[in-house]
Amino acid sequence: MMISETHGNQSKILTIESLNRRIIAIKYAIRGPIAIRAAEIEQQLKKDDHNFPFDHLIRANAGDCHASGNQVPITYIRQFIAGCSYPPLMETPDFPLDIKCKVESLLSACGGRSLGSYTEAPGIFTIRQDIADYIHRRDGHPSNPEDIYLCDGVTNGIRTVLKLIMNNDLKKPSGVMTPIPQFPLYSATLSEYGIYEIEYYLDEDNNWEVNMEELEKALNKEKDNCVPRCIVVINPGNPTGKKRFSIKN
Known part of the structure; x- marks a missing residue:
């Protein structure tokens, strides 16, 4: 809500009529009415007196393997992220040597050896170099890390x-x-x-x-x-x- 300086009356600033028409026109089926209804049913299933002939839902709208329980989390990725986020973990015997080497390689390329430091706009160079090397091995064609731009998804x-x-x-x-x-x-x-x-x-x-x-x-x-x-x-x-x-x- 906002107070109008001219008339002193209250008026809504954001309404369906005032929103960007392009945003309203967006359709995203996997997050649409079916997914919304599924969330409502899941809440009702938590009650002992629900009237559904089933006790749980399997969401298939987004192909989420982890949520369906059909894919075990990949240990390597989680160990790597854990080591980069909290380097003292690398001093324990609980992490394999290849993880420790990868963590050291990435942190050495980060300002202040911190994963939270700012990076170059295209992304950390050592990661782009690894990607370029992989493309070369996979396709047999040289790849330039300067032509690679990292995105968050x-x-x-x-x-x-x-x-x-x-x-x-x-x-x-x-x-x-x-x-x-x-x-x-x-x-x-x-x-x-x-x-x-x-x-x-x-x-x-x-x-x-x-x-x-x-x-x-x-x-x-x-x-x-x-x-x-x-x-x-x-x-x-x-x-x-x-x-x-x-x-x-």
Whole structure:
């Protein structure tokens, strides 16, 4: 609530009518009505007098393996994070030598040997070097750590790239081709940024493959409404599970 200096009356500043219309238009199915209803049912299941013919829910909306109990936490990652966060742990015999070496390598690259110190904008160099070395081993092609930019999760990486490709044409919005079906992050982010979504449908009868004719059809249909800038190919496919796309064309 806020007091108006002019009239002295109270008025709501944030309402559905005053909110950013792009935010209201965002649809994020895996966090939508079904997930909200599931949370309500979970609270009701905690009561002894609930009327449901079951005692627990299995959430399948986000593919959370840890929450479903089907994936044991990876010890290596947790030991590494613990060692970097509290280095005295490395003085105990409870941690293997390879963990201690990795912790030492990272802390040596941090200002003040602290994980909480500020880093270079693209990320800690030694991590980018490790990634470049891995790409070289995996693909047989040299990789430059200076061309690698670290992000705090894939979501922010995708959002950063989408912001970079937006054009400055005030008459037409940027256009991005996105697969259907797709993970809702893309359509939600495009809506938030005011980017025009060019939907192309994956070929369900051909194991959810990308079809060149469908791409051309979708592009020709929408290119007058926007300035096409890029195409999204989710590999491996999400949510289809397609493992490898034939994208040579």
